[in-house]
Amino acid sequence: xxxxxxxxxxxxxxxxxxxxxxxxxxxxxxxxxxxxxxxxxxxxxxxxxxxxxxxxxxxxxxxxxxxxxxxxxxxxxxxxxxxxxxxxxxxxxxxxxxxxxxxxxxxxxxxxxxxxxxxxxxxxxxxxxxxxxxxxxxxxxxxxxxxxxxxxxxxxxxxxxxxxxxxxxxxxxxxxxxxxxxxxxxxxxxxxxxxxxxxxxxxxxxxxxxxxxxxxxxxxxxxxxxx
Amino acid sequence: xxxxxxxxxxxxxxxxxxxxxxxxxxxxxxxxxxxxxxxxxxxxxxxxxxxxxxxxxxxxxxxxxxxxxxxxxxxxxxxxxxxxxxxxxxxxxxxxxxxxxxxxxxxxxxxxxxxxxxxxxxxxxxxxxxxxxxxxxxxxxxxxxxxxxxxxxxxxxxxxxxxxxxxxxxxxxxxxxxxxxxxxxxxxxxxxxxxxxxxxxxxxxxxxxxxxxxxxxxxxxxxxxxxxxxxxxxxxxxxxxxxxxxxxxxxxxxxxxxxxxxxxxxxxxxxxxxxxxxxxxxxxxxxxxxxxxxxxxxxxxxxxxxxxxxxxxxxxxxxxxxxxxxxxxxxxxxxxxxxxxxxxxxxxxxxxxxxxxxxxxxxxxxxxxxxxxxxxxxxxxxxxxxxxxxxxxxxxxxxxxxxxxxxxxxxxxxxxxxxxxxxxxxxxxxxxxxxxxxxxxxxxxxxxxxxxxxxx
Numbered sequence: 001x002x003x004x005x006x007x008x009x010x011x012x013x014x015x016x017x018x019x020x021x022x023x024x025x026x027x028x029x030x031x032x033x034x035x036x037x038x039x040x041x042x043x044x045x046x047x048x049x050x051x052x053x054x055x056x057x058x059x060x061x062x063x064x065x066x067x068x069x070x071x072x073x074x075x076x077x078x079x080x081x082x083x084x085x086x087x088x089x090x091x092x093x094x095x096x097x098x099x100x101x102x103x104x105x106x107x108x109x110x111x112x113x114x115x116x117x118x119x120x121x122x123x124x125x126x127x128x129x130x131x132x133x134x135x136x137x138x139x140x141x142x143x144x145x146x147x148x149x150x151x152x153x154x155x156x157x158x159x160x161x162x163x164x165x166x167x168x169x170x171x172x173x174x175x176x177x178x179x180x181x182x183x184x185x186x187x188x189x190x191x192x193x194x195x196x197x198x199x200x201x202x203x204x205x206x207x208x209x210x211x212x213x214x215x216x217x218x219x220x221x222x223x224x225x226x227x
Numbered sequence: 228x229x230x231x232x233x234x235x236x237x238x239x240x241x242x243x244x245x246x247x248x249x250x251x252x253x254x255x256x257x258x259x260x261x262x263x264x265x266x267x268x269x270x271x272x273x274x275x276x277x278x279x280x281x282x283x284x285x286x287x288x289x290x291x292x293x294x295x296x297x298x299x300x301x302x303x304x305x306x307x308x309x310x311x312x313x314x315x316x317x318x319x320x321x322x323x324x325x326x327x328x329x330x331x332x333x334x335x336x337x338x339x340x341x342x343x344x345x346x347x348x349x350x351x352x353x354x355x356x357x358x359x360x361x362x363x364x365x366x367x368x369x370x371x372x373x374x375x376x377x378x379x380x381x382x383x384x385x386x387x388x389x390x391x392x393x394x395x396x397x398x399x400x401x402x403x404x405x406x407x408x409x410x411x412x413x414x415x416x417x418x419x420x421x422x423x424x425x426x427x428x429x430x431x432x433x434x435x436x437x438x439x440x441x442x443x444x445x446x447x448x449x450x451x452x453x454x455x456x457x458x459x460x461x462x463x464x465x466x467x468x469x470x471x472x473x474x475x476x477x478x479x480x481x482x483x484x485x486x487x488x489x490x491x492x493x494x495x496x497x498x499x500x501x502x503x504x505x506x507x508x509x510x511x512x513x514x515x516x517x518x519x520x521x522x523x524x525x526x527x528x529x530x531x532x533x534x535x536x537x538x539x540x541x542x543x544x545x546x547x548x549x550x551x552x553x554x555x556x557x558x559x560x561x562x563x564x565x566x567x568x569x570x571x572x573x574x575x576x577x578x579x580x581x582x583x584x585x586x587x588x589x590x591x592x593x594x595x596x597x598x599x600x601x602x603x604x605x606x607x608x609x610x611x612x613x614x615x616x617x618x619x620x621x622x623x624x625x626x627x628x629x630x631x632x633x634x635x636x637x638x639x640x641x642x643x644x645x646x647x648x649x650x651x652x653x654x655x656x657x658x659x660x661x662x663x664x665x666x667x668x669x670x671x672x673x674x675x676x677x678x679x680x681x682x683x
Contacts, residue, residue, distance in 0.1 A: 007285075007287060096303075096308065136296075140292060140293065
């Protein structure tokens with residue numbers, strides 16, 4: 001096996017454990033894996049930001065000032081945002097190196113098992129879609145790839161109209177932007193939204209709102225990176 | 228766009244559809260009329276694939292992707308993905324319409340400097356090789372011989388004959404450094420510099436200077452191709468670069484190799500007279516190459532573990548002959564370069580330090596600031612071993628016995644000292660904890676070159 005990121009040859013460690021349990025092969029070499037930081041420690045139960053309070057000041061502010069109920073129950077993120085993860089994700093998403101998504105498979109599944117095992121088996125995962133134009137450009141949806149890692153049924157229920165990339169906007173522009181998501185069907189099961197990055201949470205809240213309007217009882221989110 | 232414009236823009240290229248900026252109906256027509264030919268982008272033989280753009284055959288550098296357009300799974304090349312994804316269902320296109328011939332320029336060279344006798348000899352040989360359309364010529368010139376200037380008469384000759392010329396170099400730093408020099412030397416001619424992140428991308432100029440990676444977009448394009456530093460790290464270790472360089476040549480193409488430190492197999496070919504070559508043993512200012520001095524330090528590894536240089540270094544530093552020179556410190560690893568800089572700025576508070584390495588985002592600015600003498604001491608890894616010139620420096624290697632410092636690297640590093648006619652000497656000190664073959668060979672090579680240059 002070669003490291004998916006730096007392509008050095010990896011020699012797997014042999015022990016009795018590897019013989020009897022046959023663990024999943026590692027995708028990254030030790031030095032590349034070191035550069036990714038898995039979020040650990042106390043965090044906001046709502047948005048997954050590292051914080052000593054149960055709910056971070058930002059989320060409390062929103063709770064006080066929001067005109068309507070928050071459509072998203074909670075978000076959980078796996079990795080912290082740093083230069084290494086940024087480079088990997090941009091090569092994966094923008095350059096289109098599809099295989100790189102597999103780097104995150106094990107940790108993403110583990111986070112799901114640890115945090116969302118309370119969800120009923122009829123819960124659906126819904127990846128945040130790309131607009132048709134962007135899909136044509138990239139050839140694949142990174143959120144769909146993440147959703148397929150999870151042991152739940154995945155449906156692409158949402159449609160997205162074309163707009164400027166979120167990553168090119170300012171915080172204010174993001175928060176005040178119009179909802180780009182539409183939906184054609186009605187849904188009655190809870191939904192776990194899947195996306196790669198949670199920055200302001202606007203995208204996820206827009207998607208959650210669209211789902212709620214069409215009958216979804218509860219919306220959660222599992223994202224890869226907390227920006 | 229008329230045909231000549233198209234042939235100028237797309238002649239000699241090998242491109243993906245999205246790199247060809249023509250709208251669909253026109254492109255279909257051109258394809259039907261055989262002005263463009265499509266080629267499969269990935270060739271599969273049994274279980275073995277080869278990317279037709281970069282030549283990659285390594286299994287781990289191919290991936291599978293479910294295709295959105297045709298609903299099937301495809302193989303794609305991960306090696307050259309930075310230049311746009313190549314996958315089985317997307318073809319590569321090359322121009323097969325009428326060939327574009329560049330204009331014949333009269334006296335294109337506007338450089339007014341003068342070549343030294345040794346340089347002139349090599350330049351004449353290069354001109355001759357281009358005139359006779361010889362296949363290959365290696366120019367072996369010591370560090371600081373003024374290789375770029377030696378090329379000018381040859382490039383001028385090729386431009387007079389209306390040929391397309393490409394200078395390929397392994398590093399983008401070198402492209403950025405050479406581009407303004409070439410623009411002033413050939414002021415009447417369109418010169419383009421191509422590297423990852425360069426603004427001009429179309430590569431239609433008659434004189435192009437590019438990183439070897441950028442050659443992946445060319446096919447049968449150049450009459451003269453000049454490969455700078457053939458022995459340098461990416462070119463010799465990455466098989467896709469010789470592959471690309473080979474494909475970028477026209478059928479009758481002159482390939483000029485430049486190097487200060489030919490590899491063993493090239494040396495062997497030269498002694499067997501299989502590879503024509505010309506040797507320039509003297510620096511342009513006429514002084515010999517500084518010969519490295521070895522300095523044994525028994526506690527070197529222990530000191531470096533504490534990321535501090537050995538005592539001998541401080542002793543040498545305090546007593547060096549010309550205190551006004553700047554200092555370049557080479558270390559084997561990135562980690563050490565950073566920790567050492569931190570430690571040194573505590574130990575020698577009177578001096579300003581910076582560290583620079585390959586994954587450093589402000590690399591260009593730091594190198595520029597050092598050249599402008601904004602700070603005295605630069606700690607670096609082997610990335611600054613070649614292609615960069617600082618007028619007046621002393622050079623130190625800490626742990627010269629480390630495996631990253633092979634013979635060529637050591638000769639190149641030693642060649643950083645004494646580059647300017649105002650200060651043609653400089654000290655080169657190798658701190659080590661045991662001589663290696665590479666170190667001995669490097670000193671032997673340097674003294675041999677000095678001898679051939681007439682210094683005894």
